[in-house]
Amino acid sequence: MMPVIEARNISKNFGRFQALRNVSFSAAPGEVHALCGENGAGKSTLVKILTGVLQPDDGQTLIGGEVHGIADTQHAQALKIGYVSQELSIAPHLSVLDNVWLGCRGVPLLHRRNELRERARRALNLVGLAHLSLERRAGTLALGEQQLVEIARMMVRDVAVLFLDEPTATLSDREIECVFSAIRELRRNGKTMIYISHRLGEVMDLCDRVTILRNGENVISTDVADISRGKLVEHMLGRSLSEMYPQAGGMSSVGALEIRGLMVPGKIRGLDFAVPRGKILCLAGQMGSGATEAVRALAGLVHDATGSVVLDGMPLKLGSVHTLLERNMRFVSEDRAGEGLFLNLSVEENFAATQFDVVRRFGLLLPAPVRELAERLADIVTVNPDRLRSRCGDLSGGNQQKIAIGRCITPGSGILLMNEPTRGVDVGARAEIYALMRQLCDQGYAVVMTSTDLEEVVGLADMVLTMYRGARVSLYGRDEISASRILLDITHPLTYENAA
Amino acid sequence: MSPKYFWVERLMAFRPRLWISTHGALLPLGLALLLLTAMFTPGFLSAPNLLSLVNTASVIGCVAVAMMLITISGNVLSFALGVTTGCSAMMFAWLTGYESGLLATVGALVFSTVVTGFQGLLIGLFRANPIIVSIAALGLMTGAAELISQGSMIYASGSQLQGLNDTFWSVPASGWVLLALVLLADFILRFTRFGRNIVMLGSNMTAAKAAGISLWRTTVGVYALAGLFSGIAGILLAARYNAGSLEYGIGYDYSAIAAVLVGGTFIGGGEGTALRTLAGLVVITGAGAILLLHGVSTEYQFLFTGLVLLVAVLVQGR
Amino acid sequence: MTSISRLIAEPIIRACVLFLFVALVFAVSAVFAGVVVDATTMFSVLQNFAMIGLVALGLGLTVLIGEFDLSVAGMFILGGCVAVIVGSNGPVFGLAVAVLIGIAGGIIQALLMIRLGLNSVAITLGGLLTFTGIAHVLTESKSVLFNDLSVALAMNVPVLGVFSLRSLITIACFLAGGVLITYTRIGRDIVATGSNRHAARVAGVSTSHMLVGVFAVSGALAALSGALLSFGLSAASPTGLSNVMIPAIAAVILGGGSLSGGVGHPIGIAAGVLVLAIVRSGLTVLGVSPSVHEIVTGALLLVVAILDGPALGERLYQFKSMVTLRVGSI
Incomplete structure (x- = not known):
């Protein structure tokens, strides 16, 4: 199947530090693709390049099979790429409703519309925030709720590819279940999700494929069904603990x-x-x-x-x-x-x-x-x-x-x-x-x-x-x-x- | 490193510190340009012109050193140093009525130190915005001084400090005072714990707090020191004109911050020296004097200061 | 009970409560001083409102987006001088040129700020001096007079008893600002940019467009305000920087703005400006000297600066625990 998003031979340096070396990555439509690696393996850098936050020093990005640069985050949105970042991107002084629609293209100038309210409501219900008032100030929410609001933001945007960078790190059990059900719902609708996580349990449960990076290089890319948990750890670390x-x-x-x-x-x-x-x-x-x-x-x-x-x-x-x-x-x-x-x-x-x-x-x-x-x-x-x-x-x-x-x-x-x-x-x-x-x-x-x-x-x-x-x-x-x-x-x- | 090369290394290290700084790229250029144009400006290098230039520059210079301390400590700038200078000149002139030069000097210096130190207290204790505090202080002091003096000038009686108008080795006393303040400020910044605290506070306030530096004590200290230097500027003014007036300090803040920035002090704090500020001052006042000698009218001076300041700020951008 | 305290915590409400309180205090003291409060008093309050209102609004918008535009005071002066000089060919033309210069100045400053990654205080300090310098050059450092006195009359003639053309324009600008912030997407994006700039950018808000727009509006409002005042006075002068800066900043913070960004609303700022206008008119009515005005405004600014200080809560906590400790030991 034609990959919906692909990176070929990407390299990226920060000063003298080489964050990525010739890294390639591709994700097919309708799959949940895990991106794994230790801290500093280059996962976040790769994601930032594929979402337009950073530009690669070398290599190509392909959208729907064609070589296509991703100029900035706005451009990424136009290409139907969504990104829930690890650090929260909630404007604390705005209401939940405004945060859900924040930065979305095509919101009319006079944005207080019932239709927008209803769509935001539906998205919030889907991520398990049915109890939340739309008018509540986002700064007063718990960390987990803020994370869920961000996922809801991506759901109203009708994205084709969604990057989730450690989405469960701050969540409680119940909230994690909400995120998982939202991800499964999106997969049923044919969306692609790239899921970045340390937690191997989640990867094994939720994901279809997995790509592992180590020290800014590709290690392996395989179906989750074909790899054992122990093997996964071995690939991530590349050495023994001692x-x-x-x-x-x-x-x-x-x-x-x-x-x-x-x-x-x-x-x-x-x-x-x-x-x-x-x-x-x-x-x-x-x-x-x-x-x-x-x-x-x-x-x-x-x-x-x-x-x-x-x-x-x-x-x-x-x-x-x-x-x-x-x-x-x-x-x-x-x-x-x-x-x-x-x-x-x-x-x-x-x-x-x-x-x-x-x-x-x-x-x-x-x-x-x-x-x-x-x-x-x-x-x-x-x-x-x-x-x-x-x-x-x-x-x-x-x-x-x-x-x-x-x-x-x-x-x-x-x-x-x-x-x-x-x-x-x-x-x-x-x-x-x-x-x-x-x-x-x-x-x-x-x-x-x-x-x-x-x-x-x-x-x-x-x-x-x-x-x-x-x-x-x-x-x-x-x-x-x-x-x-x-x-x-x-x-x-x-x-x-x-x-x- | 063997001891033989110690001084060689020190000398090598000295030059970059003074001239090649990331933010002070403007300074050598400005000095070279100044020297070049000065040679082709008739009358600039004449003794009377240079003397009057030193006289004007030395008072602004004291305020500029004070401003530099505030900038280095990460508090950007103060709009109240000029008015503090004017007020302490008035204070000095008024106190000379009691026939004691010492009383007048101490009184004026205590006034300026306490008033400015109090602003530092508010900034350090509550982390109130330093610019706004200084603007409020500007309003308060202008209003109070106008109310008390009824807008008139205060004339000094007696001539206890006439010595300040003499010249020593053909440099006016005020020039020596400025030089002493510059050296003092650099000594404090480089070799004392208080000075290093100021630099660290300006470099990164959060890290300074985590490293155990008392934010409010250092801020009060740096503002008090700035106030002291402004007070000295006020005394120099009062001694020169034998009077004190609120008009004296007007516009000093802007010239001072321009000198500080042209001297390559980083506007965000944590980088800069008084010696470089002095060089910046030379560029600013020298260029102003040359423009004047070439028949450019005084209206352009304000614009010139503004543009120079803007360029000095832009050079600091990435 | 909790709902009341939450309402008071809302910056707009707080500013309006403050406004009502100050109005009440002055009304009561006027009654005791035997001064009659009538349409003339209201008119003078609104004239004062018009003088600092637009500058405060522009400054307030830059504070809302998390920056600080020092150059408004310079643009205020430059706008006045340009309007008077160019206005001899027709006052509307003069007004338009002044506003255009304001927009251009704001845009240039914002672009420099974004491109070079510089602090707005540093850039606008340069702007403040440059604009004032241009005003000095244009006027040759003298007061310039506007000869068409009918314009001044038209500016200051009472409309509907208490308003004038100047105060009506000011009120209209505040209402437009309020609608912009509350009801439009742009307003929402401005608040988001001030609230958490990185987050807004990640979410897809074009923060640099917002910054450029806000600084353009701020420059335009300052120039407009200076032009209106100069027409009203039939004169313009390049001096007197701090006359408008101090009350404008005080009004913004009194009106619920915070220098940490993301907080503030045009209606709150209007309330803040009204507080200062009432204080000013009240002091004039009570017959104190103008230097007392400066002292009062300066003291107010000092108080609001402390109240806006991020470490205030921490100090209050320390103070409280110190007091309880002391009481406990007794």
């Missing part, structure tokens, strides 16, 4: 950091845990589970967080970054450009940013001690010392992340708080970062981290605390950790919901 993740250390002692009754209004409902030195505790949970918020609260960045934090037997005040710095508790943000680093300052200035007390001489910051400190830290985190004077923004994501971690290394061992430690980091640097984290732990650091990358959680953590909707589900020690249990906890918290 190569990637360092051996856990044996050091263990009394709890270094103890948290009791951590609360953030509307986000976390009472969280208790303790981390001994030398261990990595991972808070696992989906978006909206409160895991990220918990780490941010410990980092002193959530102003209305309450609860007791005891570090080495001494209480610690929440909400003051300054006190945390004094007690060697440092935070590495997942948003490097926005919150982590000073991208237009030099690498050495970034290293010194939180260590002024170390480099101060006669109350002044002289260049030599700053240099010395930066060289020492660069050596520990394996950043090329020749680049100390470069602008931090010119370095790769992996090197930037190493700088962000290096900045936290203090003379005495401390506590490291990390959100998504390897987001936007290529596979090679990722292994180095894991090794670095383990090395710090062996020196007596304790790490509290979050991750939505399940493989990373299983491979790296000494302890895993699973969270769902602002509360703890369960805590696993090193020997009890398994991907299936964690997945069950963070997506299928049956025990929890029955209790509540």
Whole structure:
């Protein structure tokens, strides 16, 4: 059958980073096609090229068998290509109705029409939002509902090809079922869907074909029926887990950091845990589970967080970054450009940013001690010392992340708080970062981290605390950790919901 | 790196910092053009002309350094520095009535520091929009000064600070004051913790917060410092004219921000030096003087400043 | 109870409540001061409304889309000067030329902003100075007079007792703006662009078209407003930048606009402008000096700037918890 959308030999570079190398992809009408790969495998880049968000450096895109460029998102819409992106694209100040029709071509100038209301209503009913008022402001919806509104937006547009980038990442069970039934309904109507997901269970259940990418290259493209789940994992990773993740250390002692009754209004409902030195505790949970918020609260960045934090037997005040710095508790943000680093300052200035007390001489910051400190830290985190004077923004994501971690290394061992430690980091640097984290732990650091990358959680953590909707589900020690249990906890918290 | 090459490397590193910045591409070009036209402008390089140029430029220069601090800290610009200069000139002139140069100086400086520092407090504490706060301060101070002075000029009594009008080594005292402020500002920005905090705050406010920098303390500090520098500009004015008036500061904000931007300070904050601002000031005032000497009328000065500022901003775009 | 608090949280309603409150305060104080409130007072309020209204509307639209147009003050002056100079060949022609220049200025600024990826404050600061500079050059830095006094009379003659041609045009523009934002697709796209620009672009809204359009309208309204005022006064001058800027910004934020974008409505802005107009007329009626006007407007602007500050809630929370802590320890 003639593929409805096809990509041939696409390449795309971001600076020196090669995101896609000669990647080809095609989808036939009426199929649900899964696009799988690890973080950073190039899935999102490929999707963005096929939806007009990005332009390829090399290669062709074909629509209905003809070579056809996709100039921008408007053009993609004219070609009946729809895209539900991973990051939500809801205008929070507009009503649900306006959000459903937002950006749709052919909406008349005076757009308050009953016909449009009815079509929006039907689309919302189809994705399981029958209870939602059309006039409700979209900013007041839960994350899952916003995601469903976005899918409804694509349904009213009568698209032929629909890209869904991790559509279920933020959804509860019931909502996931709604999305699946909507997808099946669309398939019955002959639409093509490209479904991007980590979750192999969903892929096996829902999809007809699967294409796997790894490190920006094609690995395999096959019918789902012809491939086993294990084989799928093997293709995605291309290596065994033990190569990637360092051996856990044996050091263990009394709890270094103890948290009791951590609360953030509307986000976390009472969280208790303790981390001994030398261990990595991972808070696992989906978006909206409160895991990220918990780490941010410990980092002193959530102003209305309450609860007791005891570090080495001494209480610690929440909400003051300054006190945390004094007690060697440092935070590495997942948003490097926005919150982590000073991208237009030099690498050495970034290293010194939180260590002024170390480099101060006669109350002044002289260049030599700053240099010395930066060289020492660069050596520990394996950043090329020749680049100390470069602008931090010119370095790769992996090197930037190493700088962000290096900045936290203090003379005495401390506590490291990390959100998504390897987001936007290529596979090679990722292994180095894991090794670095383990090395710090062996020196007596304790790490509290979050991750939505399940493989990373299983491979790296000494302890895993699973969270769902602002509360703890369960805590696993090193020997009890398994991907299936964690997945069950963070997506299928049956025990929890029955209790509540 | 072996110690032998340390100073070589330092010297190599010094040049790019001053001249080749991503945003300051305009600066060397402007200086070269200025030098070239200055040579072909009769009367420009004469001693009286240069003296009067330094006199005018030094007051605007103090305000420009103040503005540069605000721009670097990520607060874009202030519309209230000019009026602060005028007000502190009035304050100074009024206080000279008490026959104490020290009292007048301290009074004027405390006034300008506190008034501007308070704006910094509102901006740092509530993250109120800095431009709007400065516009409100402009209205408030203009209104209050008009109400108190009834729109008239305040004449200074006594001549405690006549020394400010003398020249030392054939450069007017105000020029030395400006040079001192430039060096002080660059010293603070490069070698003190407060200065690095200012730069980091301007570079990325969220990251600065996550790195434990107190936003409100740094903002108050940078505004107070800017206020202090504007106050010094006011005193220079009052000493020169032996009077204080609200008229004095008018238009300084625009010349100052133009000098800051031509000097290659990044309008988004986090990049720039006072020395480059000084060079930007030289370009702006020098070019203005040359235009005047060529018989271009004063009306065009405003337009010229506007166009230069626009070009300086456009150069910063990608 | 919750529905009432939700209504008050709605920016338009809040602005209108504020307007009613201020009107009431001034009416009561006028009664106590023995001043008669009649059609003349209403007329003067509406004249003040007309003076800052259009500038505030244009600025408000740029705030709604998440930008900030500093150049309105410059365009206001340039529009006035151009209208008076060109208007000697017929006032309508002068008005048209002024508005066209406003549109052109807005479009150029918006295009530069989008193409170069620059901040609107930086670009429009350049615009502000350039437009004022052009006005200085055109008028040779002097006041220019408009000789046809009948135009000034036509501008200011009361219509239906309380309106004038100027205030009627202003009201018409506000109504048109309200319809645009509430009832049309373009209005919806403007709000979406201000609310979350990336999301709007992903959804398929042409955000750059919206930006160009809004800046063109903002320039046009500022020029129109300056032209109308200059015709009303029979004179134009290139000085006095801050006279219109301070009340216009104050009116936008009082009217429920927020500098974070996506919030604000022409009707709310109209209410904000009316609040300032009443304060201004009221102070004049009560006989205080003009510098007090400036102080009052400046203080109002300072207060609304604090209220619009994103960290206000955080500080209030800290303050509250500090107070409860203190009380608890006692």
